[in-house]
Structures are given as C-alpha cells and as structure tokens.
Amino acid sequence: MSIKSVPHDAESAASCVAYRAHILYFRGRPASSGEDDATISLEDGLLVVEDGRIAQVGDYDTLAPALDADTEIVDWRGKLIMPGFIDTHVHYPQTDIIASPATGLLPWLETYTFPTEARFGDPAYATDVARFFVDELLRCGTTTALVYCTVHPESADALFTESHARNMRMVAGKVMMDRNCPEYLRDTAESGARDSEMLIQRWHGKGRQMYGLTPRFAPTSTEAQLAVCGELAQQYKDVFIQSHVAENADEIKWVSELFPQARSYLDVYDRFGLLRPRAVYGHSIWLDETDRMRMRDTGAVAAHCPTSNLFLASGLFDFAAADAAGMAYTLATDVGGGTSFSMLQTMNEAHKVARMSGSHLSAHTMLYLATEGAAQSLDLGGTIGTLAPGAEADFVVLDPHATPLLARRTARAESLEELLFALVMLGDDRTIAATYVAGRKM
Known part of the structure; x- marks a missing residue:
C-alpha cells in the first residue's frame, strides 16, 4: 500500500491520524537506574489517534501497513512523543x-x-x-x-x-x-x-x-x-x-x-x-x-x-x-x-533537591512522576498520563535539538537515560515542539 505521510506543519483535523516519532511512555515506576520493563520506548514508533483517544501504539513497520489507505501519518521523526x-x-x-x-x-x-x-x-x-x-x-x-x-x-x-x-x-x-x-x-x-x-x-x-x-x-x-x-x-x-x-x-x-x-x-x-x-x-x-x-x-x-x-x-x-x-x-x-x-525545569530542580537530601532521581523516574505516576496518584490512571490504547490523546512532542547546547549533548547520548536526562536538565519551554489535547494540536 502507499502510505500517506505529511509533515507535521501540514496535518489536518481528520478523525483518525497517526504520528510517527520516537514514542515513550510508562506502565509502571522505573527502577532508580532508569531503563527497565516499566518503560515503553519505540524508537521508530507509530501513535494512532482516533476521535481524541489513543487507538493503537507500536512499531511503525508493524502498524503502518495495516492502516487504512487514507489515514494521514504526521511525520515527527527526530522528535520524542510522550504523554502530556x-x-x-x-x-x-x-x-x-x-x-x-x-x-x-x-x-x-x-x-x-x-x-x-x-x-x-x-x-x-x-x-x-x-x-x-x-x-x-x-x-x-x-x-x-x-x-x-x-x-x-x-x-x-x-x-x-x-x-x-x-x-x-x-x-x-x-x-x-x-x-x-x-x-x-x-x-x-x-x-x-x-x-x-x-x-x-x-x-x-x-x-x-x-x-x-x-x-x-x-x-x-x-x-x-x-x-x-x-x-x-x-x-x-x-x-x-x-x-x-x-x-x-x-x-x-x-x-x-x-x-x-x-x-x-x-x-x-x-x-x-x-x-x-x-x-x-x-x-x-x-x-x-x-x-x-x-x-x-x-x-x-x-x-x-x-x-x-x-x-x-x-x-x-x-x-x-x-x-x-x-x-x-x-x-x-x-x-x-x-x-x-515548565515541568522540565521543575524536574531539573527536583533532581537537585533530591541530590541535596541524599537521593537520586533518574530522568525516567522524573518523567514518570510527571505523567503516568501523576495519573495513577490522582486516580486517573488509564485516562491521562499514558499513550496506551484507550487513553485520552493528550501528548507532547519534545525536540532534542531545540537549542544548540541540547542538540550537541543529545547527539552524544549513549543510552536512553542519557538522552532523557539531557532533555530534563537542559530543556525548557523551547523543547516543546507541539502539544496535543484530545488529539488536537494546540
């Protein structure tokens, strides 16, 4: 099949839209070291949104061929999609x-x-x-x-x-x-x-x-x-x-x-x-x-x-x-x-507060606390804070190249934790390439 891919600045308001990017979300609290089974990380992922909710999420190569021919795929490659x-x-x-x-x-x-x-x-x-x-x-x-x-x-x-x-x-x-x-x-x-x-x-x-x-x-x-x-x-x-x-x-x-x-x-x-x-x-x-x-x-x-x-x-x-x-x-x-x-700047300061009191917060943990962890604590698990199917499609697109310094540091990241830690410690409002609420770009 031919895939209808469009740049992110040309997306429409169709009821079903797919987003291609590095996709990250959590299904539990990550270990203190950062990366483990609690983290879902799809380096070339596809997020399918239908009528304001997450319909599917998975590897691009797996999901894209099964999409309807008229499904629009918004191209956010080089960026990271996470829950809002x-x-x-x-x-x-x-x-x-x-x-x-x-x-x-x-x-x-x-x-x-x-x-x-x-x-x-x-x-x-x-x-x-x-x-x-x-x-x-x-x-x-x-x-x-x-x-x-x-x-x-x-x-x-x-x-x-x-x-x-x-x-x-x-x-x-x-x-x-x-x-x-x-x-x-x-x-x-x-x-x-x-x-x-x-x-x-x-x-x-x-x-x-x-x-x-x-x-x-x-x-x-x-x-x-x-x-x-x-x-x-x-x-x-x-x-x-x-x-x-x-x-x-x-x-x-x-x-x-x-x-x-x-x-x-x-x-x-x-x-x-x-x-x-x-x-x-x-x-x-x-x-x-x-x-x-x-x-x-x-x-x-x-x-x-x-x-x-x-x-x-x-x-x-x-x-x-x-x-x-x-x-x-x-x-x-x-x-x-x-x-x-900025919740990214808030995470930056939270990391420092933790270090001053003898604790360590990994980037995975901080991002979890601001997404899935918050949703679970608020009795809203499965509704927000996740990209799992059925959830409301609130998500953000993070740009690892938003500033020259961030781009230089993330280019040298040797693990997912290093990439995320750079985003948390060096990121701010400029890192937010786009924000989506119930599947609609704000």
Whole structure:
C-alpha cells in the first residue's frame, strides 16, 4: 500500500491520524537506574489517534501497513512523543506576580498574593489572566493541572471556561478562606460551601473539567469551614481536594497555635475527613513518619514543588522518607511561588533537591512522576498520563535539538537515560515542539 505521510506543519483535523516519532511512555515506576520493563520506548514508533483517544501504539513497520489507505501519518521523526505533563499544584491568579521578591512564604502572601487576588472578582480581568495561564501551560507541554483559583466564584468560572474551550482535562477550585486574610478576600463557612457546591454542579464532569475543593491552607479556614468542606468531600466522593501542608517552619508553628488539639499540621485535615484518594497536598516537606504513613494509608498525595521550595527557602522534600513510607508524591510548579511553568525545569530542580537530601532521581523516574505516576496518584490512571490504547490523546512532542547546547549533548547520548536526562536538565519551554489535547494540536 502507499502510505500517506505529511509533515507535521501540514496535518489536518481528520478523525483518525497517526504520528510517527520516537514514542515513550510508562506502565509502571522505573527502577532508580532508569531503563527497565516499566518503560515503553519505540524508537521508530507509530501513535494512532482516533476521535481524541489513543487507538493503537507500536512499531511503525508493524502498524503502518495495516492502516487504512487514507489515514494521514504526521511525520515527527527526530522528535520524542510522550504523554502530556501533569502539574499537580499551581495558582493561576499568581501568574502576574511570579518572580516577586520576598523574605519568606507568609510575607510573600501578604505583600503580593492577597492584593493581586483581590482583582479576580472582575470577570474580565479573571478571563484575561485565565486565557494567558492556559496558553502558557500548553506552550510548556502541560495538558492537565490542579489549579487554585481565588475566593471569587468568578475566578473559577473564568478558568474552567478557558480550559473547556480547549477541551483540556483540568482540575480547579475556588479557594475557601474565612479567617486570617484580608476582609476583601474572606468568605464564610456557609458561603464558601454554597459557592463550591454551585461550582461542582456547574463544572464537575462538564466535558473534561473536574472540580477540586480548595481550602487554601489550615490557617485561613476556621474549624467550621473545614467541617463543611469535609461534608462536601463526603457528599461528592469523586471530586478532588487540594490544599497546602507543612511547607514552612513559621507556618507550622502558626498551625499548632490555631489547632492545639491536632497532633500535627496534617492531622488538622485528617480530623475533618480531608485525607482520601484524590486529596492532594502541596509541599509536604516537614512531615514526620506518622504523617507519611497516614498519607499512604488514606491514599492522599503529596505535590512536590521544588522551584517554589527553593525560591521561598521553605525546605527540602525528603524523597527517601516518602519512599520508605510508601507515600505517593508527584511534581508541581506552584506558580507563582514557583518560578517556571515548565515541568522540565521543575524536574531539573527536583533532581537537585533530591541530590541535596541524599537521593537520586533518574530522568525516567522524573518523567514518570510527571505523567503516568501523576495519573495513577490522582486516580486517573488509564485516562491521562499514558499513550496506551484507550487513553485520552493528550501528548507532547519534545525536540532534542531545540537549542544548540541540547542538540550537541543529545547527539552524544549513549543510552536512553542519557538522552532523557539531557532533555530534563537542559530543556525548557523551547523543547516543546507541539502539544496535543484530545488529539488536537494546540
């Protein structure tokens, strides 16, 4: 048969399209050395996408002859196709205050975050930032994110509207915050619950949108607000929960004063039924062994935010202790405390944080954590984070020649781990040649 191959810049919007490239994805966590049976690597592979889902994946020579004669094959040879990246903790209202100077977390919130978030009651302003934010995620190869909005329901509506227009699988939620914040950003236990439930009913399950109950962090919620949040989590068992825990020493001391009956910062959330599958807690730096075991037993997930932790000098995530406890963890940018939307740059910093605490993250492991590992931790395995047949066709095309230095280094790679490690350590938004959402090039 004759094969209809087209360059990537000439692809159409046909319902069935195949993509030829080096294809990489994971079916389990790779060993610390990198390459093993958990990794699927097809150097001359073919990814067949039909109606927004992965239909087939395999070697080009095997699959191409069996394709229908009119199937378009988009030629990405020389590039690497992977699942789209999953950012498990990011604040879209902080887009415009990224890289703002501060002496620590709490002063940063007071000086930059709260005044900026006050503007998101204006739907036009929220829409403008949401549009830029979603575009930036896609430009950096991120196809799913767990997003914090502001206390204003309008901010969540704006984000979901932009995400839905692009057919992204997105998790987001209105922040709940009824104390220890400026009056202009304060809701109540009742209004926070009412607004959150309204947004759940409006957006959760609409297309690919998913809702996350979002108490900002324990110090800004009263016991009454945490209690109603727990009630909503019990009522809507398939929504997500997202908050912060054990990020900063000053914050931990404050929590112990506000909740003297709690054993630990994490225990505050546990007492209100907020530890369960699909509960994701940003940072999780200063946990003890009991906390980590509790995270494991409840199915809650830690979102490690290395660029933010280094920028705000919050501390170093303990990979070895998390692994020893069997606690699930993922990677996240935490923009705007984090200093980049790029998950590749986030992996770069995660590797350094791990080395500083005596651990080693292979490139295989880091890419797994940002794709299949994140999907499994979020109870979305088989849906996103993979290129296995049946999954939603969210994927990115990485260019090993995106910069002169990257091209020079990858040309000398003597193993797959070396190639991937160069992409992780030297890559950034320029490395993303294309991003596809549900099979559509963005």
